[in-house]
Amino acid sequence: MPDPGYSHIIVGGGTAGCVLAARLSEGATNRVLLLEAGSSDWHPYIHMPVGFAKMTGSGMTWGYHTEPQKHAGDRRIPYAQGRVLGGGSSINAEVFTRGVPQDYDRWANEEGCTGWSFRDVQPYFLRSEGNTALADKWHGTDGPLGVSNIANPQPLTRAFVMACQQYGIPYNHDFNGAAQQGAGYYQLNVVDGRRCSAARGYLGPARHRPNLTVLTRAMSMRLIIDGYRAKGVEYLHKGRVHTAYADCELIVTAGAVGSPKLLMLSGIGPGDHLRSLGIDVRADIAGVGANLSDHVNIDLVAELHGHESLDRYNKPHWAAWAGLQYALFRTGPVASNVVEGGLFWYSGADRTTPDLQYHFLAGASAEEGVGGVARGRSGITLNCYGLRPKARGTVRLSSPDPHQPPLIDPNFMGHPDDLETTVRGLKMSLAIMAQPALAKYVRRVVLPDESLRSDAELRDFVTSHCRTSYHPVGTCRMGSDEMSVVDTDLKLRGFEGLRICDSSVFPSLVGSNTNAPTAMLAERASHLIIQGARAF
Template identity: 50%
Template structure:
């Protein structure tokens, strides 16, 4: 019998499985509903362009968003070994130090301050450029800078400075604000996903680690107040798998609350409503959903300055040869390699807008593609006050969950999103980009008023793929897990992924989720935490 069952081989699940199985006396079973990451698209950095369009995805959407004129948004959630780290844009950002200090000091999650989690970011990291207080090399996860940024990317960095933002060579260092190139989870021109970083090197070398793909966990088995195993469906056959120590739920900010609810763990009224037997009344499960809403500007270029025309057959062939022979060119690009952080609200605790410069138009699902070469600037508001839910449609595990991010339910989020859109437009109008940009096409220069911009956002906005918070960590009545990641009121059950975040971090979520897996493994194994980094304290924290 196995000791630990981990449900979900996403960023946290892969890190957990690798770290827990370092002890040869412990048997670990990692279960993933999706398949293996064998397709070449998973390993080519530019393969991201295919991913948001449905490859290796659950195929879920939101419920109609009542504050966005009832829009239904496509909601990409990974279904593959490596989870989101196998299909994302490979941007390596951690958020702001204040995010984690808020976890620790406002939400009273002892042990999760920035000084205390930074060592786990560093333990995970194999950074090819930085080695200092904030970075390290030798870890599993490859982190690099873009190898061949386009001239328009460099012009964007100059334009950002003309707009008034400082140049920043390291968004994960001493300062977050500014513009520059992102660090990316790429090593030797290949995606460094959690699967390739943590699991691939162990293949055939860890007899105590078993990885099962194509296996759907449908229920956690609870007996006498203790999780004792899981129910799974594999090749259409249902069976039970039991464990000696713990079940660790690591299925993501949508999948983890969904699995708990299907198991009868969650708000009793909702469970009864959908026909699930109540095993443990825990009101916070599926509450507190937070996500970054993405709005964007698309401009037409004066020439062939981005990757839009790579789709032409002869150019696709040449791009493939470039990649195979020289590990350069469009295929080696993550397509969102440059960006920055800024303030929409000058009184915000930390930068509240993130920019992602897209090297083309129509890169992501649902985003318009121009006839001629274009360039995209995404803007995401990072401190949403709106809170949503994850609920079940029925007791049938084959039914899609009801995902309601409840975007813009707080008017402040709307105001800041629109301000971020205005800021993106202004950066595109700076002198440095004039040789590259012919005209703004979306929303278009004729769109100026608050209501016109909001109407444009209603029609075009999308998720930034950063859901979090649905099994939040804390000590209040709505907390799902303790700071030790234990599900409150049950034994032998923990949650370890982005769902435990009390507030979503102020950036992309892949690196923090891997950190949660790294730190969670030490907590579960009963190890002493890594020594905190000696940093200056941050005063006067607010949510």
Template identity: 45%
Template sequence: MQSVDYIVVGGGSTGCVVASRLSETASCSVALLEAGPRDRNPYIHIPGAYYKTAQGPLLKRYAWEPRPEQQRPDGETMVQARVLGGGSSVNAMIYIRGNPADYDGWADAGAAGWAYEDVLPYFRRSENNNRFADAAHGTDGPLNVSDIDTIHPLTRAWLQACQQHGLPQNIDFNSGDQAGAGLYQITARGRRRSSAAVAYLHPALGRSNLQLHTGVQVARILIEDGRAIGVEYIQKGQRRILKARREVIISAGAIATPHLLMHSGIGPGEVLARYGIDVVRDLPGVGQNLQDHIEISLVYQLNGPHSYDQYKKPIWKAMAGLEYLAFGKGPATSNLIEGGAFWWGDKCEALPDCQFFLACGAGIEEGVDGVPGGNGCTINLGQVRPHSRGEVTLKSGDLADDPIIRPNYFGDPRDLEAVTDATLLAMDIMKRPTIARYIETRVVPDHPEPTRDAVRQFCQREAHAALHPCGTARMGRDAEAVVDPTLKVHGIDGLRVADASVMPNIISGNLNAVCMMIGEKAADLIRTT
């Protein structure tokens, strides 16, 4: 029977980092198990092909249960990447760390050692920034973080409109001060996406002590006498066992991680017993504390070819492709979501609580339609620190059955009010002169001058998942915590969780950079604790 020192379950943003860093110690053997395929799809590596990866076959779709007032005829889905590199291989590449106060809040919630001053060195260690080199940014890490070389004129017009509304310009959302509008930096360099697989794993695969297995479904964690000793997995229809001499690290993401833990007998005892699963460790917090950013999309039809939608036409697409191949420049090097802002929905919040994105096109992201005229743009916005909490729980005792996901979006009424305010702000920005001259009409919502009540109802009805789930195996020392601050699962030796599920509270912005930071810190913790 095969064995290694460390088994890492999940080759996403965190798992790639953990496996790569652990394999730097030549005397340690590491196996990385990923359910999806290798990251060979060419669309993954072209920044401008984000519109393909955001809606394509590299995503695992989960149904989630909305609140009654959010029911839609076509149902609701939450997607998670299923490919090597995870979300970092398919996302919009936006590099955001959140606010320093987010991490100080983690420490206050029982995650000692995860305050901002503790995690900043790991952000810097990971980063190779092409513009900033200061106390907040690193230039020697494996992860390429860059300005976007090609900025669409519509993005610049929208950022000017934000300033006309009164938002200050912000040149660095990761400086510790998020307030204002500005250009995003992305995890790419030139013509190529810098995913966790590209940045961390690919350079490490030449090491003889690192194994990679893709197309692998881990069925359960093997536990003997209170210790994780390996995993049982399915590959090409065959059940196999891999033993871990030191530790098993679960990095499967905020949906799959609690699902796997529960099917391995670790979770709420009452739920496990209901489905005939032997209780190895009664941990009521597994699957609880689910958090996600809820998002609204405002779609506008433009009065001419003023967005990237024009590149959907064969001749323009061919020209962009030639420019990309010949010079590594042009629209294909853009992530299509170049500019954004952080501002207040709830004026009582000490820090900006809403994030805005301008997508220079319509129908780029899953669930957002195009426009009748063919040329459009989309304003996406969401609350970055929601108060609502949901859960991931079992549907049955069969691992093949997806879990039940109840995000409970807008379960706390403060969230709906903040998103309503942010939506009204976004609509007002689109009336400012520098952007209004490009607008033909607003398609979604289609009411010309909606009242606040109408906007609230629109938000409640049309809000969708921002696809940033986290918190379902949170850090802490209390009875509801799943892992301690060293990421060890309470009551089980040799088992850790390292992914977005360990976050006590969601951070103020996109999660990908944070997941890689968790991977960097996790590798140090595994080696030293």
């Protein structure tokens, strides 16, 4: 069947792709195609918040591992990235944070991204946010990305927030408000007890539009380019290769791993690397796949005397009870995202903004590759990472075959300051765990083992156990210098009709989780695209 012709094709139906598909199809004259390699978001685990604990090792990811990490024990570390409609927003922990204004001011003033200061981007944060609890100048209340307070935090999460205060850290009721520092409960992308992914919040209300086509299980293999003009895309769907053409723009939103991979498969990337794989070089752009930056995480796991954490629901009779409560009232343990408690703090007295973020999980073994507690026991997890790591890594192709996974090297702990910051963060985790509010529940700290407490031992523990916090950015960096891949309008340098509009264009990490910042970026991208079309 010949394709009907589209004005815009969006490649990758994750957080950014769903935002763009919804916004661009608001224009009745646009004909929008959204292609997503994964399945639709039918799986019940996506929608019940506690399902996060089943996600990172599931078939709704690409099943990636890193290359052996030179500065982290030569380990190949699991590297979960969403492969389902909604992308990361369908499998993430639903934690809603935005970073601090200084992050975006740094993008604008120090990293060549004029027009992306906090003042510039704040309207797009507000436009995307549908907060059901907070309504001051920091929050939007009518946006598609629903946000709510945790209705009834787990007892161990409450103990964590109190333990932080006993340690000397003040309570903060809003990490996205006037001040980020402090301990408290995260706000979540959860509405009425169900996950509010970009697929649900943005795409859901737009799905019925006749000018929007969403194809799932449709993997883009390469972009079709004529000279320096992007024309369309070649994709695999139901075992056959198809082509689709865009009259106006092709928009790549395949994420910080998928976007550079697709560009390189299309001959756009570092020339030597592409030639070494026998790929014809269409544009030698060194920055494609470079500058990979990710939050590198260290977990503390503790075993409890009793069964007060969510691990109790591993037992079938408790699970049945929780399931019933959720089915009847949308409340209880199934409505918990597990990662309820949060903390932003400083690794040293000389820091002016928080440079450490913590997540408290009211359970153990919720994520792939993280150690647990003894069988039959219950546990809790406290993880932390430095918010602005200095190491940079790469995404490269392993083969010209689109089906082969790329080589992902985040270069964890590749800068000595990253190790130092993480060790300081871990020491604070240990100190918080020892405060009375938590200590009364804790039988023993399992990771790091109680015999490891010297600086050298903790350093070794960090390099042998650190892992991704699932926030890769920067592999198609926005900027104004030679290593940048897109300009500040998100257009691929030197090309027409091609923008990259996802987390891969962040020039550097912001001091928070990355879903809301990606939604903001896609909101702004949709504005730029619509404005550009009007000016044409």
